[in-house]
Amino acid sequence: MRLNIPTLYTIEALKKESRDVKRFIFHAEEIAQESQPGQFVMVWNPGVDEIPISIASASPDGMLELAIADVGECSHSLHQKQVGEVVGVRGPCGTGFSIRGERICMVAGGYGAAPLRFAASRARESGKRVVVLEGAKRSTELLYKGDYLKLGCDLQVATEDGSEGYKGLVTELLEELLASGERFEQVLSCGPELMMVRVCELTKRAQIPTQVSVERIIKCGCGACGSCDLGGYQVCRDGPVFNAEALERTEFGRWTRAKSGKRIPVIPHVTSRGAFELVSTPPVPFTPAHEPILQSTVCGIDFPNPLANAAGFGVSGKLLYRYAVAGAGALVTKSLGLSEREGYPNPTFLEIAPRSYVNAMGLPNPGIRNYKVELEDATYAAVPLVLSIFGNTVEECREVAKIARDYPVAMLEFDASCPHSEFTAVENDPRLLSSIIKAIREEVHPKPIAVKISPNIGAPVGLALVAQRAGAAALTAINTVLARPTETTLDIPLLGNPTGYGGKSGKDLTAGGKRIVFDLYEELNIPIIGVGGIFSVQDLIDYAKNGACLFQVGSALVSEGFELFSRLKKELQSYLKAHGYTNIGELVGEAHKR
Ligand SMILES: Cc1cc2nc3c(=O)[nH]c(=O)nc-3n(C[C@H](O)[C@H](O)[C@H](O)COP(=O)(O)OP(=O)(O)OC[C@H]3O[C@@H](n4cnc5c(N)ncnc54)[C@H](O)[C@@H]3O)c2cc1C
Ligand SMILES: Cc1cc2nc3c(=O)[nH]c(=O)nc-3n(C[C@H](O)[C@H](O)[C@H](O)COP(=O)(O)O)c2cc1C
Ligand code: FES
Structure with a gap:
């Protein structure tokens, strides 16, 4: 059994996918062969940091592809790497999508297009019909368009500035599609949290089973530290993919956690109007079993x-x-x-x-x-x-x-x-x-x-x-x-x-x-x-x-x-x-x- 520790892999190829996103390709046979769509790996730039990145593609011949957005210190340092340099990778981590039904809709935003690209490829391999709705601010930020088309998906895009496809939000595109009578047996979604919240609202109304891939701060990546908590779930182990219903009694869409574990609003610039907004949905009161043989009183407790x-x-x-x-x-x-x-x-x-x-x-x-x-x-x-x-x-x-x-x-x-x-x-x-x-x-x-x-x-x-x-x-x-x-x-x-x-x-x-x-x-x-x-x-x-x-x-x-x-x-x-x-x-x- 492999240990949960980074292994060094050489970067085999790099490709700029948009202004901020690069594709990284490794030959990482053991990881690629175990990977399922929706799972992620921890990418270690030695001496800098280690960050969670979804698997964009994993082939039986051992090629592993990741799409990394340049958003902060570690991702920026990874963007400076050249072909032939090494990074550490451990994984695959977490639970992936379970693809069901013959007609599936995938709703992607930002680098959420990467894990859904992997899901689309697996779904197409088993002959399913896949409609991909992809959204971005502008046309140049749409990722993996060519891949989706090559896989034979029905791709529809939405841009906020109208530079390509539908002008507006990708969730409006989903709403229109559902209103027009389109029916799906499953919806998968990955992207900004509020986008996914809206997707869940629309699919709940249309009674379509839905899975979303969620982000929280990942540290250990294996269920030890609790930094990735979402309503008591460990995103790194119970997720990152969740059924929409599982998230209904959580803070999903309202608040998340800083690296310290402190509760913070999902949208940082939307100032919370008081601590009450950062509260949990209360769990059901629980009383432990009566087991006299195990009971003890210690320090008066x-x-x-x-x-x-x-x-x-x-x-x-x-x-x-x-x-x-x-x-x-x-x-x-x-x-x-x-x-x-x-x-x-x-x-x-x-x-x-x-x-x-x-x-x-x-x-x-x-x-x-x-x-x-x-x-x-x-x-x-x-x-x-x-x-x-x-x-x-x-x-x-x-x-x-x-x-x-x-x-x-x-x-x-x-x-x-x-x-x-x-x-x-x-x-x-x-x-x-x-x-x-x-x-x-x-x-x-x-x-x-x-x-x-x-x-x-x-x-x-x-x-x-x-x-x-x-x-x-x-x-x-x-x-x-x-x-x-x-x-x-x-x-x-x-x-x-x-x-x-x-x-x-x-x-x-x-x-x-x-x-x-x-x-x-x-x-x-x-x-x-x-x-x-x-x-x-x-x-x-x-x-x-x-x-x-x-x-x-x-x-x-x-x-x-x-x-x-x-x-x-x-x-x-x-x-x-x-x-x-x-x-x-x-x-x-x-x-x-x-
Ligand atoms: C399961 C999962 C899958 C992801 N998949 C991808 C992907 O495929 N491509 C991609 O570009 N990004 C992905 N991310 C987000 C990526 O992990 C963060 O952008 C990255 O950790 C930022 O690190 P940084 O040092 O560059 O930025 P920082 O300077 O640390 O912070 C920049 C932003 O990233 C957030 N962030 C920082 N550390 C983490 C962390 N450990 N976990 C989650 N968010 C963090 C911060 O809150 C902040 O908003 C994924 C995150 C998770 C949880
Ligand atoms: C991820 C992690 C975080 C820990 N954090 C704390 C902590 O905050 N306070 C503390 O007293 N001990 C902390 N510990 C130590 C544990 O409480 C425990 O003493 C130690 O792990 C030995 O027990 P174990 O072998 O069952 O893990 C931590 C250990 C681990 C692995
Ligand atoms: S990141 Fe440590 S429990 Fe999930």
Whole structure:
């Protein structure tokens, strides 16, 4: 199985398609052979950034074509590349179009013509009739016209300035076509978001099944970080292609997210008339299953089961809510700081060995003040919420805690250990850590605070004792382990963090995490939350016997999916029953009783 990591490919050909769009052609056999229309790849310009680009064509002989618009730093740098130069590509990512019916209409705007070109070619290969409606501001911006005609599609164009075809919007063309009695069994669309919203309105009225390809900020590209969130869906994994109905109860067409995760209007210059416009459609209230054998009370909080997601696996309240529905008994937020942070450039999350990952997200977060709306969405699931926070001075942490004081959370988790950001200092300075915990405690008391540490410092147990003395109510172990993976051909770091450093997670942490929990249990008298490389029920059992009473799952959500929560719960219950335990609490620390 291929790892989710960029492979270097030589640019075989380049072709200017319009003033701003260039076609890039590679020989990338493994990617091309797996690709489906609507999927995308991550294109890495080493040392600059890595961006998501839809697949415009993928042939059985391994040729892969992308159409890239010059819109910002990375795309501009790619436009400077010449034939013979290399770029990194990983993928294919996401879920593509499922082409159905004999008569299909495709509505394209801008570089949306690229993925639809691939869809049209597959549809034509299987003999379907394809009507393509393509829109642009002016004639020179219409893409892939020749390709569509060569494929035998019925192409109709609309330009806003009337320089070619229908004068006006492509959605007006669709409206006219539907009003004239044209019937389609399916509509596929890709282009500007508001164009697709209108397409969905028209096709809903005409009762035509519709799929649209959506854009959000893509960082990991594989369902880890949550930056691509759309109403709790992960655009990089659940999408980018969605059925129109799936988007009806989301913010599609109203608001999107900045690289920090902050909610922003879809059209930036349309100023929002208040925060109320950036709200979600509320999810259905969810109550977790009653499973007495898994219930526990830790730090005075009742947990329906001991599983939670690890911090950083999602920003949005709706994604956290989804974890609860999938079986998590508690929800942990992304770490929140005082100010909004974009995080580092991509690549930010890569797979370095099977189920072993490295990330350098750089603590992207919308800022604590902007986070209340996410918590409100998450509270539709009746499980305890844990707010993860960070900061590198006492004053900053106090301020974060002051704002968080009235948020609807049961517990706080202080991330003292993000190993690849400037905040490493906290974990390296026990006196600072102690002062920070005391300050947070003063602000949020009686809410308990867990402190999260990593193995990157010499003596994690000593640090944990410092945290306990300062008033930590629980200890979370472990955070990621420092690493600096390189691309060996170019001999440069793979991660976008300017230092090249990141933190390892997943399989590489399983053994070390369990050992640290064992050592902590020997010395501490506060509860321990185990995290690091939990993939199986055996990992839960080992962590519990070593001393953890709650368990956070992170990287395994990428490789195993959200179903992992219910599978782990089921298998844990079976184990406990089979071995005569009446409650999970009886397993905790058992390894120390021998
Ligand atoms: C699934 C998907 C498929 C895409 N397919 C294509 C394609 O086929 N051709 C094409 O030209 N563009 C495509 N894009 C958009 C493309 O990824 C962005 O234009 C690109 O990331 C901009 O990066 P930049 O550094 O050049 O610009 P920046 O200076 O970073 O920003 C320019 C604009 O691009 C947006 N943007 C920046 N980073 C991302 C990101 N990681 N994900 C989404 N939007 C971003 C910003 O919000 C801003 O509006 C696609 C995006 C997604 C999500
Ligand atoms: C993409 C990603 C983002 C993360 N973000 C945070 C974070 O914001 N705060 C934090 O305390 N830990 C963060 N972590 C660390 C995890 O919470 C967890 O401690 C680590 O990944 C080990 O668990 P795992 O092996 O199950 O992934 C992040 C890890 C990853 C992979
Ligand atoms: S980009 Fe989709 S979850 Fe990270």
